[in-house]
Amino acid sequence: MKKLALVLMIVFAVASLLSAKIVIWSSENQIPALQKLAADFERDYGIEVEIQQVNFGDIKSKFLTAAPAGEGPDIIVGAHDWVGELAANGLLEPIPFLPDADQYYEVSLDAFSYQGKLYGVPYTIESIGIIYNKDLIEEAPKTIDELEQMAAEVADDEVVGFVYDAGNFYFSFPFIAGYGGYIFKSTESGLDVNDIGLNNEGAIKGVSLIKKWFDDGLIPQGANYNLMDSLFKDGLAAFIVNGPWATPHYRDAGIDYGIIPFSEIELEPGTTPKPFVGVQGFMVNAKSKNKLEAIEFAVNYIGSFDGQYGMFVGERRGTVREDVFEYISKDAGPELYDVLQFSKSASVGTPMPNVPEMASVWGAMGDALSIVINDQDTVENALNSAVEKIKSAIGE
């Protein structure tokens, strides 16, 4: 007699039911995958999902303006290092429960956690690695020493052996962290911003290595991102450090490149460089009128196997779910080479700190690196003053 219930199964015109609407701010790349999930959600919920395209770089600042006024979207796509600032402002709703949490890479959930709570559903993970030009380098080096030798051999008037944006802390961090430097000490209840490890022995060793590259003339003075990028595109650089966003352009430029994940190159026997891991995901606005629906969309639709697989197919960036990763890598063709290599690199990385205090680290460490690279002070002094700068910026 459940038939009576069946009698009530009336197909309603979805439009007539649209009492509420979920608005998502997403950048261009995620839209195709989201649209499919949105259609599923509309079918199941009778609630419309509107996907608005916002430049990725503008999402955070726009959200910071709109959300406090109660006019923000229900869901935003964003980077995990926004979580601290947004959550400290009370603008993010914690995700109460994530089904299949054990399928997610721990680092991706850690990245979206702030003060013990999960503030987003991650969907992609990315990291940087060493990229080399196969026309110049025959076989990938296994250690940094080998890399230095190969780079020195191949370098001539035109070709640069090794070049990367060394003055940028983001790109130099792997070598600092590889020797044991850290930004904020990781504790059980989150990051301890009062314990800074950027002038410890490991950090000094790492920065000294970077300094040596410049002193030996391995990396040209004045190296920066644009320079590295254009040299590599012109086939004039053997080794660079860059991320997955750049490789499609290198392919278009006709460069035959290989990617060495940081997990596969040794700094010293037994240790590898440790890059920052960046995670992107979906966060729910704490002031949303449709919190329940927004959480469910994030968790049950985007977070599901199908959702995450769809996001991967749409964007071709490292996935955060182990089962999706296994499914993809089963019959991975050469087109997935980049993703797999960078995912390996991420496996030895640490999430970029998501606390708001991180804002002071970039400038201070950038200063320290530029002082060291330009030989204006010793490594120890430069790092000590960087830590001092960070401390005085945080502790007001």
Place this chain on the structure above:
Amino acid sequence: MSTKKLLGFIVVLILLSVFGAFGLMSLILLWANANYGLAIILGVLLVSIAFVLINPKGYPYRYMIPAMILLFILTIYPMYYTFKTAFTNFGTGHLFTRPQIIQKLLSNYYYVPENPEEYSFSVFVKLKDYKPTDDFMIIFRSLSSNELFIAPKPVAVQKDSEGNILLAESRMFSVKNDRATVNGVLYQLVRSSQDNSILSVVSNSGEKYMYFYSPDDRTTKSNAPFYLSEIRGIWLKNAEFTNPMGQQVRLNPNRLFTDFATSERKYGIKVITSIESGRAVQKNVVYNKKTGRVLIERDGYFYDIDDNGQEFAVDGYISNIGFKNFMKMFKDPRISGPFVKIFIWTFTWAALSVLFTFTIGLILALVLNDKKLKGTKIYRTLLIIPWAIPAFISVLVWKNGMFNETYGIINRFIVMGLFGAEKPIKWLSDPFWAKVAVLLVNTWLGFPYMMTITLGALQSIPDELYEAASIDGATGFQRFRKITFPLLMIAVAPLLVGSFSFNFNNFVGIYLLTGGGPAIPGSSTPAGATDILISYTYKLAFEGRGQDFGFASAISILIFVIVGGLSWLNFKLSGAFEEVNR
């Protein structure tokens, strides 16, 4: 008054009252949102518009009103807002007002106890023409005891301005032997003869609610859209049911809202009496209902204490902190330390920028103004190019293409190529050369402006003066010194002062090229060698712990005072406006 005029007056009155009504409505809304500043400004505007339109004496001011409105919106209000913000801690962690945060603490924080009473549920709806309506009842089944409870549709208690329900309440009634009395009405459950499942709920007056949806019953899945959008989406998501034990029951977030569980508000508000300076003071405080502790309020934050006895900030609010932001400017060694050095450089930078751009602009203008020169139009067009290209692009070209130490054109072809220097110049990483570089680029960006205004001013100098001078046998340089330059300065001097103030705050010119760098070795402040006041304070306010709008506002007031003072001094010394006044 003619009929025509009278008619016009009436039309104006009608339009004015409609406009006034709308204005008044916005004013009330602004006031309700505690946006007093804007409300007052709107009020002043409304009154002055009405005055100008109705009072014949106000007639001449009619044409000023649009300008006045723009002045208020674009200048006065931002100034007022900056001023107001300077006395608050507005910034990361402090975005909302205290009442907003208390409201949030009371209504947003729930906790599900360690061993909650959980209920699975089914929704029964009333049908009209075989279609479901949003008149419904819910039957709960306790997961621990299998007892049944029935609850009528919740009643909206609290709504927001758009009519969304913020809180709806209802009560759960025990079902005994498939019967329940709800608010004095007897309801009977009707069960299936096959599997004993509940098919409907019927009241003794004949009202009938049909089984419609349950998250645990897959056969009702096609009813989910109606349930989720019309029933849960409106009535249940913020509903609070009181069970017969007096506990609050809400949708359970830990099961992603597929069942109900007892949950309690984490924070409550109570009045405590404390003794302050010998008098008993009644205060509203927020307390944690679970632990009974009163939240500590300090520095614009509510602090609670976690299980380990550690204090943690729950939420922060905007509070007035008086002159703290201003005091910080003098107390903070990060500011007082490098302040003099930065100030001197800022002054030098602005003064040299004006000097270089004006000198080059003047020379080029004089050349272009020479009637013997052929192809002036082409030269003029070419010379204006630096002005026409957006600085954001050209500065990047300078940075990467020109000044790069190893690959930059200047080092590669000029310094080392042409002059054969052995070492490259560290354009962007040596403190001295970085200053040269920013000045060079700023001169390049700025001279077309000076050239253009000078060209314009030159045209206005009458030719007769030159004729007279040449008859008197003056040399070219004498003519320039005695005629051209003094007459030019009348027109150009105020613009030079303006250019000085502009460059004093020329954030883009510094930030894009060097970002304030290079860093100064051994310095414990983030001040770089080319940092001017505005770029340094940007670093302090936005590259510390999040964003500190209050502090940034205080600094911009200080910079305003400095620039204002300097400009006033400049006008005095240069006598820029004297000619006009005379």
